[in-house]
Amino acid sequence: MRELAIHLTVSNTSPALSWNIFDDLAALFHYEFMVHAFEAGTIVAIVAGAIGYFVILRASAFAAHALSHIGFAGATGAVVLGVSPVFGLLAFTLVSGMTIGALGNRLRGRDVTIGIVLAWTLGLGVLFISLYRGYATEAYALLFGEILGISATDVAITLVAGVVTVVALTAIYRPLLFSSVDEDLASAKGVPVTALSIAFMAILAVAVTEAVQVVGVLLIFALIVTPAAIAVRFTSRPSIAILTGIVLALLFTWLGLAIAYYSPHPVSFFITSLAFFTYVGVRMSEPLRSRLGRRAAIAQAAG
C-alpha cells in the first residue's frame, strides 16, 4: 500500500524526457521502486517467454488464461483470511492447474470444463471482494498488476520462483517437447505423458503467479502467450523460438516500464499494447515476408 501511494504521487508529476538518453536512463533507475520493477519484470519476462512456447505448442492458451482467473479467487480469498494474496494465488493456480493437467491434453470437452470452473471461481472472487471492505485497490492491483509497488522481498521471492520454474522446465524439456508434439508416440516411447502434463501445469501455475504481479490476472496473455505466439511465426526451431519469446517478453516489459515512467498511464497498458501491436504487425507483414521468401528461393534456384 505504501509503495502504491509513492507510485501514485510520482505518476501525477510525470518526469519530463530530456534529450540526453543517458540522463533519461539514469532517471529511470533513480527511484528504488523502478529498480525493483525492472528486476521483477526481467525475471517474470524470462519465465513467461520460456513457458509460453510450450503453452502455444500444447494449445493450452485458454488453460493458461483460466489459471490466472482462478488464481484471482484464491488471492482475494487469502486477503479475506488475512494471508498474503500470493499464497492464495499460488494455492488455487497449483490445484486447478494440476487438475487440468490430469484431465489430459486430448480431452475434447476440456475447454468447456475449464470455462465452467473459471466462471464459478470468478464469482467466488467477487464474493471475497465484497466480504473485505475497502479492498478495491488491492483487487485492482491483482486484476491489472502492480509492478511499481514491488518490494525487495517480493523481488527475492520472484527470483526464487523464477529459478525454480526455469530449472523444472529444463529438467523436463525433451520429454515435454516430445509429448507436446505427439502424445501417442511419446507414450509408446515410454514417456510418462500424464505425469508430464500435470508437472507442466504446475510449473505454469507458478509462472502465472509470478506474472500476475507484473500485468495482473486479466492481462497475463500479453506476457505468456503473445511473445511465444509471435516467436513461432518466425522460427520452427524449438530452442530459437524459446529464446525469441524470452527476448520479446523482455522488450515488452522493459519498454513498457520505461514509457510508463514518462507518462501518467499504467505500465500494464503499455506492456499489453506493445505485445498486441507487435503481434498485429507480424501477422500483417506475413504475406509480404512469404513473397520475399519465395523471391529469394527463386533467385537461389536461378543463381
Add this chain to the structure above:
Amino acid sequence: MILGQLAPAGGRLEVLGEPPHRGNPSIGYVPQGSVFDPELSIRGRDFVGLGVDGHRWGVRLGGRAKANADVSASLEAVGASDYADRPLGSLSGGEQQRLLLGQALVGRPRLLVMDEPLSHLDVRNQIAIVQLISEVARARGLTVLLIAHDVNLLLPHIDLVLYIAHGRSAIGKPSEIITSERLTEIYSSPVEVLTDSRGRVFVVGLEEEVSHPHA
C-alpha cells in the same frame, strides 16, 4: 501389447525374445491417424530428433554431433531431406508420413510397428510409402508389422498376413490365406481373389461386407 502399453488378457507374449515393455528401443512405432495440427511450428528435423532422445530427461548436452548425423541419415533414408527444415504442420500428409517413418527408424530398431500408416493418404502416396517401407525393411533386415484395411497395395511386399474379422483370425503366407475360399470363410461373405494379366492379385468383394454387415 507389443509396445507394452496393454497387458494381454491371457497367454504369454514375447517381443524380440523378451517380455514387452514400454519404450523398447528395438521397436520403431508410427501411431494411427497421426496428422499434425496445421499450426504446429516445429521442424521435421527436430521431430525426427525426438526419436533419438525425446524420451530422456533434461536438455541434450553431449552427443549433439552424433544425434544430428543420425537424424540426417534417417531423413535421407526416407527421402525427406528437402523439407526437413519446414514446419511439420505445413507439410502434406505424405510428407508427414515420411517424417513419422524417419522418426521411427532413427533409433535403428529391429521391429517397425505401423498402425494404419496409409489410411489418410491418397493412392499415389500410399503406393510410394509402401514402396519406401519395403525398400528400407529389406535394406536393413527389418521386421515390419503393418496394420491396414486394404490389403491390395501391400500384396506385392508382404511375407506373412494375419486376418482378423468377426472374432476369427487366420495367419499364413499370402498365397495360402489370400484365396477366394479362405477369405470368404473368414469374412463369412463372398470375397473373390482375382489375378490380372500381369500376375497381380486383387481382393474384391468386401464392399458388400460393408453395405450388408453381419450382425
